Amino acid sequence: MTSDIETRCRALVRDLELGQPEQVRNVTPLTGGVASDIARFDLAGKTICAKFALPKLKVAEDWHAPVHRNAAEYAWLQFAANVNPAGAVALFGRSPEQHGFAMEFIAGADVYLWKDALLRQAPDRDEVTAVGDLLGRLQAASAAPGFETAAFHNRDDFRALRIEPYLTFTATVHPDLAPVLNGLAEMLYAADAVLVHGDVSPKNILLRGSGPVFLDAECATMGDASFDPAFCLNHLVLKAVHLPASRDRLLGSVETFRAAFARHLDAASGAAVEARIARLLPALMLARIDGKSPVEYLSEASRAIVRDMAIDLLQTPETRLAELVGRVRARLDQLQPPSTTTA
Template structure:
C-alpha cells in the first residue's frame, strides 16, 4: 500500500492508501481508501500491456465516463456510481465494489461456477442498454469514440486476422463495412466476462472505454465468443457453456422483430469465426490458451465456419461440438 501519486483527496476526504488491482491491459486501476470511504480510481494507459506493439489514445477514458453516466439512467443498480472525472489527468473516481462480495464472471467460470440465470440477466441488461441508446443525442455523444474502437477492436482483432490469413482480407473488409452500415446504437465494445462483476443479488458492468455508436451485434459476438472458447477449453464443462451460449442468444433475440432477427443472425454468423480466430491470432489473444493443440482446434473450427454453409446458431454449435 502506497500513497497515491497524482491525487491527494477525493470529495475533500484525505486519501490514506491505495492498492493496485490486477486487471486488464489498458489501464491502472486502484482501490483507494480515504479516512471515510472506499473508492476505485481508473486511469488510462497509453501503451497497452500486450506482446504485440499497440498504442491507443487515452481520451477513451472520457467515453467510459460518459458511458457510465448514460447507463446509470438505464440500469441504475448495475452501474458503479461515479464521483469525479479528470479529463486532463485521465482518471475516473468511482464506487469500489468489494472483492469479497463481487467476483468477475471470468473468475466464477474458472472456478466452474456456471449459472444460467446470471447469463439470462446479463442478456436482458445488454438488450436494455442497446434498446435505450439509439437516439440522436446518444449517437452524437458516442460516435467520436469510433476511432478508438477501430484502433482497439476492429484493427487489432479483425484486421490482424486478415494480415495473418490474407485469404480472408476481403471477407473481413465486408465485416467492418457491415459494422458501419448497421451502426444504430451504443455498443459497449468490451463486453467480456472479465468486465462483469457478479455479486449475490447484483451484476455490475465495467470498462466501457471502447464504447461507440455501432452495430450491437459486436457486443453479442464478443461476449458469446468467450463462451464458445470456454466450451472448447473446459472439456468437462463443454455442454454447460454451450447451454449458456444458447440461453444468452435466446433471451436477447426474443426481443427482435422477424426482419431484425434474420439480419442479426446473418451478422452474428459472419462475425463469429473472425472473432474466434482473433482470440488466437489477433493482437489480444486469450491469455489462458497456451497450448498449440487447443489453438489449432479453434483455428480449425473457425475455418470450418468460414468455409462451409452456416445458416443458424445451431449450425455454429454443431461445428463447435464436433471433436
C-alpha cells in the same frame, strides 16, 4: 516512496475535490486489463476505484489508442446507470487532465467475477440469461428516439481498440481470409445503429445480488448491434474448448444468451442481427488466437483446435447460431472428447 499510480490517484482526488490528496491511503494497483492503469484506494472511510487510460496497451504487439476514450467510458457508465439503476456503479467524477475517473470499488459477500466462476466451473446461477437480457435492454434504449449520441461518436477509437487489433491485424496473419475479415471490419466501422460497449467479456462483468454490472467500456461507440453479443459469446465458446467437462453447459448457454438478448428485438431485426453475430463470432475466435490480444488460458493444442474451427466457419459461414454451435460441438466431440482435460 510514492508510486506513479499513487501520485495519479492523489491528483484525481484533488481535481475532483473528493478530499485532500494526502488523505489517500492504501493505494493498491489492480490487474486484469491491458488498456488502463487501475487502482483502489481508501479515502475518508470509503474505498474508491480509479481508472486511467493508457496511450499504449500492455500487450506484446505495438497497440496504441487515444486516451480521451476515458470520457466515452464514463459516459457509458452514466447511461447504463440510467437504464439499469439496480446494477448501477456509483460514479464520483472524471478528470480530463488525468484522463481518469473515480467510481465505487464494488465488493461484498455476494459479489463475484463471472470469468472466475466460469473458469472454476461453479454451479450455474443463470448468469447467461441476466447478461443477455441486460445487453438487450441497453441496446434497445440506445436505439430509441431521442437517445443522445454526442458522447459516442468514437468509431476511430473503436477501430484502434477493436477493429484493427482483432480483425485487420488478423487478416495480415491469414491473407487468404483477408476479404472476409476486412469486410467485417468495414461493416463494423460504418455502423452507428446502437450503442456498443465493446468489451462485454466475463472478465468485465461482476455479479451481485442486484444482477450483472458491466465495467470497462473504453471502446464505447455507436456501432453495430452484432458486436457485443458476438464478443461475449466468443468467450463462452473458447471456454467450452478449455473446459471439456463444462462443454455442454457452455455451448448450450449460447442459445440461452441469444434468446434473452433477442427478446428486445423485433423478429426481422433479430434475424438480421443473429446472422451478423454468426459471421462475426468465428472472426473473433480466430482473433483471440492470432490477433493482437491472444487469450491467455488456452493450451497450444486448444489454440490449434480453435484456429481450425474458426477458419472453417469463416470459409463456410452460418446464419444461425444454433447451426454454428452444432458444428463447433461436433468438431470438439471428434477432436477433444469431454473426458479430456486441457487445464
